[in-house]
Amino acid sequence: DQQVKQNSPSLSVQEGRISILNCDYTNSMFDYFLWYKKYPAEGPTFLISISSIKDKNEDGRFTVFLNKSAKHLSLHIVPSQPGDSAVYFCAASAQGGGNKLTFGTGTQLKVEL
Amino acid sequence: GAVVSQHPSWVICKSGTSVKIECRSLDFQATTMFWYRQFPKQSLMLMATSNEGSKATYEQGVEKDKFLINHASLTLSTLTVTSAHPEDSSFYICSANLQSTDTQYFGPGTRLTVL
Numbered sequence: 001d002q003q004v005k006q007n008s009p010s011l012s013v014q015e016g017r018i019s020i021l022n023c024d025y026t027n028s029m030f031d032y033f034l035w036y037k038k039y040p041a042e043g044p045t046f047l048i049s050i051s052s053i054k055d056k057n058e059d060g061r062f063t064v065f066l067n068k069s070a071k072h073l074s075l076h077i078v079p080s081q082p083g084d085s086a087v088y089f090c091a092a093s094a095q096g097g098g099n100k101l102t103f104g105t106g107t108q109l110k111v112e113l
Numbered sequence: 114g115a116v117v118s119q120h121p122s123w124v125i126c127k128s129g130t131s132v133k134i135e136c137r138s139l140d141f142q143a144t145t146m147f148w149y150r151q152f153p154k155q156s157l158m159l160m161a162t163s164n165e166g167s168k169a170t171y172e173q174g175v176e177k178d179k180f181l182i183n184h185a186s187l188t189l190s191t192l193t194v195t196s197a198h199p200e201d202s203s204f205y206i207c208s209a210n211l212q213s214t215d216t217q218y219f220g221p222g223t224r225l226t227v228l
Contacts, residue, residue: 032215043117043206043219044157089156099145099210101217103156 003027004092006104013111019077021107023090026071030092034101035064035075038087047088048075080111115211116140119220126197127228134192134223136207142187143209147217148180151204163190197227 005024013019021035031052036044050057050064050073057064063076077084087108091101116139126132136146146163161182162170169182179201181193190209194201204224208217 034216036219041204041222041224043119043208043221046115046216046218049216093215099215099217100147100159100162101208102159105156 001026002105003030004090004102004104006088006090006107008107009105010108010110013080013109015082015111015113016079019075019080019084019109019111021075021077021088021090021109023073023075023104024071025073025092027092027094027102028071029094030102031095032093033064033066033073034091034093035062036089036091037084038089038106044089077109080109082111082113085109085111115216115218117207117209117218117220119207119223121223122221123224123226125226125228128198129196131193131195132197132225134194134205134207134225136190136192136209136220138188138209138218141209141211143190144187144212145210146184146190147208147210148182148190148192149206149208151206151222157206160192165190194225197225199227201225202227 034049035047038044048059048062066073087106089106090104118137120135144165148160149157151157160175163182163184165184171177184190206222208219
């Protein structure tokens with residue numbers, strides 16, 4: 001049972017344009033969401049997070065949007081840079097869940113020159 | 114801040130031997146650490162939650178006698194893969210919670226190959 005889904009396994013974007021990565025979840029108990037970036041053979045790097053009391057959080061080029069009614073979140077990267085090319089995972093946790101994270105399946109982003 | 118290290122970064126061992134992987138929080142204390150494994154082109158799967166000073170909590174389907182976890186201090190958790198078999202070959206990643214936040218910071222991972 002995949003509680004966190006990233007339906008696009010890959011995404012290709014031109015440098016300078018906006019990258020939009022999507023994530024859907026099914027567990028209504030999730031109340032904290034995170035995005036991580038991962039290179040092969042490395043651990044995930046934390047990018048940005050959002051609590052369920054908010055619908056938007058912005059940090060530099062990264063913005064995360066949360067639509068609770070649709071159980072959907074998205075990560076916007078603008079402008080996209082070649083160094084952004086990596087696998088992006090969304091993750092979710094539930095209050096009272098001991099901070100355990102449930103990860104999505106990942107989206108491979110490729111930013112082309 | 115919030116740096117997590119793992120050692121070793123990669124290890125090759127013979128079938129039947131045991132391998133210990135260390136996870137350290139370098140600049141913060143972590144009462145809780147987590148161990149994940151990742152198979153190629155798949156997501157990270159939580160194996161267990163490591164609690165300082167108490168027993169680890171294992172996820173369903175993870176053998177606690179095979180994957181021994183010890184969290185002896187606020188900055189160190191170890192995962193020992195006992196009697197390793199080729200199917201245990203994987204990428205093992207640990208994470209630690211920065212206290213007072215809900216954010217987990219991950220180590221660089223350990224590639225285990227069992228021959």
